Amino acid sequence: MANLTPELERARKSIMKIAEQVGLDFFQTVFEVVGYNDLNKIASYGGFPTRYPHWRWGMEYESLAKSYQYGLSKIYELVINTDPCYAYLMEGNEFLDQKLVMAHVYGHCDFFKNNQWFSQTDRKMMDTMANHATRVRRYIDRHGVEEVENFIDLCLSLENLIDRHAPYAKNKVQEQKEEAPIINPEIFSQERPKLTKEYMEEYLEGTSSEAARGKDQKRFPSEPQKDILQFLMHYAPLEDWQQDVLSIIREEAYYFAPQGMTKIMNEGWASYWHSKLMTERIMDDSEVIDFADRHSGTMAMAPGGFNPYKIGIELFRNIEYRWNRGQFGRDWSECADIQEKANWDRQTGLGRQKIFEVRRDYNDVTFIDEFLSEEFCVEHKLFVYKFNERSGQYEIDTRDFKKIKQQLLFQLTNFGQPIIKVIDGNFENRGELLLSHDFEGVDMQPDYMVATLENLQKVWSRPVNLITIMDGEQKIYRHDGKEIQTFNLSTLPKGSAEASED
Amino acid sequence: MGILEDHRRFKDIVRGRIKHNFKKYVTNGEMIGKQENDLVKIPVPSIDLPKFKYGPKQQGGVGQGQGQPGDGTGEGEGQGEAGNSPGQHMLETEVSLEELADILGEKLELPRIEPKGLSQAATEAIKYSGRAPVGPEGLRHFKSSYKEALKRSIASGTYNPDDPVIIPIRRDMRYKSFKKTMQPRTKAVVIYMMDVSGSMGDEQKEIVRLESFWINTWLKRNYKGLETRFIIHDAAAKEVDENTFFSTSESGGTLISSAYKLCKKLIETEFSPAEWNVYPFHFSDGDNWSGEDTRLCVKMLTDFFLPQVNMFGYGQVESKYGSGQFAKDLEKAFPESDNMIISKIENRDKIIASIKDFLGKGK
Numbered sequence: 001m002a003n004l005t006p007e008l009e010r011a012r013k014s015i016m017k018i019a020e021q022v023g024l025d026f027f028q029t030v031f032e033v034v035g036y037n038d039l040n041k042i043a044s045y046g047g048f049p050t051r052y053p054h055w056r057w058g059m060e061y062e063s064l065a066k067s068y069q070y071g072l073s074k075i076y077e078l079v080i081n082t083d084p085c086y087a088y089l090m091e092g093n094e095f096l097d098q099k100l101v102m103a104h105v106y107g108h109c110d111f112f113k114n115n116q117w118f119s120q121t122d123r124k125m126m127d128t129m130a131n132h133a134t135r136v137r138r139y140i141d142r143h144g145v146e147e148v149e150n151f152i153d154l155c156l157s158l159e160n161l162i163d164r165h166a167p168y169a170k171n172k173v174q175e176q177k178e179e180a181p182i183i184n185p186e187i188f189s190q191e192r193p194k195l196t197k198e199y200m201e202e203y204l205e206g207t208s209s210e211a212a213r214g215k216d217q218k219r220f221p222s223e224p225q226k227d228i229l230q231f232l233m234h235y236a237p238l239e240d241w242q243q244d245v246l247s248i249i250r251e252e253a254y255y256f257a258p259q260g261m262t263k264i265m266n267e268g269w270a271s272y273w274h275s276k277l278m279t280e281r282i283m284d285d286s287e288v289i290d291f292a293d294r295h296s297g298t299m300a301m302a303p304g305g306f307n308p309y310k311i312g313i314e315l316f317r318n319i320e321y322r323w324n325r326g327q328f329g330r331d332w333s334e335c336a337d338i339q340e341k342a343n344w345d346r347q348t349g350l351g352r353q354k355i356f357e358v359r360r361d362y363n364d365v366t367f368i369d370e371f372l373s374e375e376f377c378v379e380h381k382l383f384v385y386k387f388n389e390r391s392g393q394y395e396i397d398t399r400d401f402k403k404i405k406q407q408l409l410f411q412l413t414n415f416g417q418p419i420i421k422v423i424d425g426n427f428e429n430r431g432e433l434l435l436s437h438d439f440e441g442v443d444m445q446p447d448y449m450v451a452t453l454e455n456l457q458k459v460w461s462r463p464v465n466l467i468t469i470m471d472g473e474q475k476i477y478r479h480d481g482k483e484i485q486t487f488n489l490s491t492l493p494k495g496s497a498e499a500s501e502d
Numbered sequence: 503m504g505i506l507e508d509h510r511r512f513k514d515i516v517r518g519r520i521k522h523n524f525k526k527y528v529t530n531g532e533m534i535g536k537q538e539n540d541l542v543k544i545p546v547p548s549i550d551l552p553k554f555k556y557g558p559k560q561q562g563g564v565g566q567g568q569g570q571p572g573d574g575t576g577e578g579e580g581q582g583e584a585g586n587s588p589g590q591h592m593l594e595t596e597v598s599l600e601e602l603a604d605i606l607g608e609k610l611e612l613p614r615i616e617p618k619g620l621s622q623a624a625t626e627a628i629k630y631s632g633r634a635p636v637g638p639e640g641l642r643h644f645k646s647s648y649k650e651a652l653k654r655s656i657a658s659g660t661y662n663p664d665d666p667v668i669i670p671i672r673r674d675m676r677y678k679s680f681k682k683t684m685q686p687r688t689k690a691v692v693i694y695m696m697d698v699s700g701s702m703g704d705e706q707k708e709i710v711r712l713e714s715f716w717i718n719t720w721l722k723r724n725y726k727g728l729e730t731r732f733i734i735h736d737a738a739a740k741e742v743d744e745n746t747f748f749s750t751s752e753s754g755g756t757l758i759s760s761a762y763k764l765c766k767k768l769i770e771t772e773f774s775p776a777e778w779n780v781y782p783f784h785f786s787d788g789d790n791w792s793g794e795d796t797r798l799c800v801k802m803l804t805d806f807f808l809p810q811v812n813m814f815g816y817g818q819v820e821s822k823y824g825s826g827q828f829a830k831d832l833e834k835a836f837p838e839s840d841n842m843i844i845s846k847i848e849n850r851d852k853i854i855a856s857i858k859d860f861l862g863k864g865k
Binding site for chain 2: 043044045053054055056057058059061062063146149150155156157158159160161301305306307310312380381382383384385386387391393394395396397398399404407408411416417418420437442443444445446447448449451452455
């Protein structure tokens with residue numbers, strides 16, 4: 001076992017035993033005590049001892065190191081989802097802090113092991129990351145740091161274009177390639193035909209694919225694909241090393257995805273358990289005040305802020321309370337009497353069992369969708385804020401329960417990022433890429449969108465197109481490597497579908 | 503290798519040494535302008551790679567707390583991103599000026615400072631450098647006490663290498679003790695002059711303010727009892743207080759001699775070079791009104807300033823109307839002068855280098 005002092009090791013053993021007694025189930029967990037500088041290093045690397053060389057770890061390091069130096073913040077705990085789990089304790093933290101962290105970490109480890117969204121993650125990621133680092137270093141030796149880093153930058157600009165649900169689908173991630181259509185390169189030198197309204201309309205309805213490219217050609221990809229990184233890996237004209245780098249970025253993005261999908265739950269769960277174990281089993285009387293100070297520090301919500309720890313722990317407590325008293329099911333939801341609801345207690349005692357089920361089956365979206373109740377929103381004073389153009393500040397918009405829930409779910413779905421799919425890898429039969437943004441009422445940030453399209457074009461090498469809605473109008477943006485062009489879908493010139501054929 | 507290499511690379515990008523096309527993704531904040539109660543915000547630079555993402559303003563988010571619909575939420579930005587990917591955020595750190603000066607704690611110095619003045623009264627400084635056999639327990643020095651105990655037990659033959667237990671006794675104890683040293687106090691004054699004329703754009707003024715601010719902060723911290731004076735000028739010069747100096751913007755023509763005249767008057771009336779170490783610094787974009795005025799400035803420098811002051815610093819920012827002439831004129835007039843320092847500040851990133859020009863050791 002790692003380098004714990006005898007005192008910490010005793011604490012660890014007893015906390016582990018207590019955690020097991022209450023039903024937490026975790027991989028072997030290795031604690032290591034490290035100095036602040038090492039901890040900052042490891043944290044900059046996302047919790048891993050080695051990563052591929054890239055400046056963004058340096059950026060993370062700078063901000064962590066600075067904020068530590070000035071005493072603004074420090075990292076208490078760091079734990080990574082591997083088997084065995086590795087967790088780091090900061091050297092010099094008070095004994096109480098270390099105990100709290102250990103209890104918290106066992107909560108996380110239980111969550112990693114049992115939450116179904118983590119079931120597909122690579123539990124040997126420590127080795128995999130080291131392997132990735134070696135591969136990237138080899139490419140750097142061969143092709144130079146500039147070239148490799150520039151390509152990594154391109155990939156990172158696209159790293160959120162993965163399909164977060166793919167690993168759980170029945171047919172898993174499609175690893176087989178589809179047959180890419182053969183494009184006659186002569187067509188590239190011909191002048192591009194005008195994009196017409198009819199063409200796009202028919203195209204989007206799916207009726208034109210046959211008309212435009214002949215009956216024997218299927219759409220490519222046959223279904224819209226959210227895993228754009230994979231699509232690029234398979235079909236973009238990349239060199240072997242570039243393909244490998246892209247696959248590394250993609251693999252790591254998939255590894256971290258479940259942590260983003262369960263942030264509220266994971267932190268809520270760990271906080272629930274550290275609080276319960278500390279107050280009921282672990283602490284001395286003399287430590288109560290310090291514990292309360294630390295705990296409330298973590299749970300505090302700045303006015304107008306949103307703290308996943310707080311929302312998470314309160315929701316878990318709320319669920320436990322409701323299921324202990326039988327506040328669920330049809331009778332409960334149909335009851336309109338506030339008085340009766342307040343005193344509702346069917347002595348069901350199912351709370352503990354329920355929260356364990358919830359931590360197994362849910363992710364943040366389904367968690368909020370199912371358990372965020374109106375009473376909860378009122379009790380915790382939640383609100384929706386919006387930006388007010390006139391006053392130039394963020395303002396409370398509403399405290400309406402439905403709106404709050406809608407807003408939260410919107411933020412959580414797909415990581416709070418726009419959903420974008422490849423719908424055609426051979427747009428207009430010219431080998432161009434066509435992406436489509438599933439518009440959900442919020443525009444993308446235009447400058448970022450254009451810059452990202454430019455990066456995507458560098459990877460795809462042929463022009464790339466994106467359909468989205470901007471300022472209320474459906475538009476196509478095209479980047480051909482030199483410049484960005486915008487077409488307003490409703491004002492495209494008229495022309496016959498045939499005319500747009502090459 | 504490893505994180506330090508990554509860190510170095512990141513800093514190189516931020517400073518624009520490599521990957522110039524990344525400059526547009528770097529968020530760089532102000533160093534001053536937000537000084538309140540001795541606190542400034544030092545933003546940590548961050549590079550935000552472009553991604554497909556929602557525009558922030560339309561998005562809104564969920565928060566918690568008191569208030570009616572329509573009430574502002576204070577700083578609401580960024581809270582909507584529950585479960586966002588780690589990393590790319592802007593972090594503003596609040597630190598005191600003292601600490602900031604430590605960051606700048608490079609090896610700088612006021613060159614050729616000399617003991618001057620009637621009040622050669624030395625100041626007493628206390629330094630904990632000695633060891634004494636008596637003292638308060640709070641100052642007990644563990645290592646020397648241990649050494650003493652070890653020495654004694656070896657000498658008396660009670661030391662057993664197989665069971666190296668050392669038991670210190672009263673007379674083994676050693677305590678830190680202080681020594682008084684006398685340090686001569688030196689009188690020094692720094693006079694800052696800044697061109698605030700219309701030809702100085704906002705960026706130029708900002709650069710000048712940043713640079714003089716840092717010089718001032720650094721000097722104040724490192725030289726106790728340092729006097730400072732501030733002069734701003736366009737076609738006319740006036741003496742202002744520190745706050746005004748760092749916040750005023752005027753606009754008008756440029757007569758550099760106006761500032762030099764005022765500075766000369768100040769030195770003659772208040773800071774006689776016989777008693778004071780005098781350090782005038784002048785910052786401008788180098789666009790003087792006329793060659794006539796420049797000649798006047800050169801004359802004043804030759805006759806009055808350079809023979810009397812310890813050092814005269816001139817910093818020139820890149821003018822938005824092309825490179826200013828004044829620095830060239832000075833270089834021509836004083837090719838060999840050893841107490842005239844001319845520094846050019848092309849952009850923000852050159853500020854530190856320019857400060858080193860002025861205060862770097864060995865000048």
